Amino acid sequence: MVQLAERFGQLTHRDTEFAVKTILDAMAAALAKGHRIEIRGFGSFSINRRPPRLGRNPRSGEQVVISEKLVPHFKPGKALREAVDTRVGAMRAAAEGEANAAGE
Numbered sequence: 001m002v003q004l005a006e007r008f009g010q011l012t013h014r015d016t017e018f019a020v021k022t023i024l025d026a027m028a029a030a031l032a033k034g035h036r037i038e039i040r041g042f043g044s045f046s047i048n049r050r051p052p053r054l055g056r057n058p059r060s061g062e063q064v065v066i067s068e069k070l071v072p073h074f075k076p077g078k079a080l081r082e083a084v085d086t087r088v089g090a091m092r093a094a095a096e097g098e099a100n101a102a103g104e
Contacts, residue, residue: 031072041079048073 008016027037031047038044050069057064076084 039077041077043074043076043080046073046075047071 011019027045030037031045034047036044036046047070050071052068053066055064055066056062
């Protein structure tokens with residue numbers, strides 16, 4: 001949030017914090033209603049259903065019924081995946097170059 005406030009000089013830190021909180025609250029409310037959220041170039045948020053199942057208590061070993069759960073799910077968009085792949089690839093290449101230089 002500090003970077004946003006610095007980037008947009010007309011916004012105070014408090015304004016930036018309020019804007020980000022408002023957006024995140026709206027996203028949480030939409031997901032709570034079962035809606036899907038898509039941010040172009042970034043990704044999409046949805047709700048996945050985990051069906052009820054049998055689990056085990058790790059201490060006693062007895063079977064425990066685990067109820068159904070609704071969990072948030074994020075699927076990155078193509079632009080985000082490509083940006084991460086490019087950056088991680090460059091970081092790995094730099095790390096390998098440093099390791100090779102240290103080994104010589």
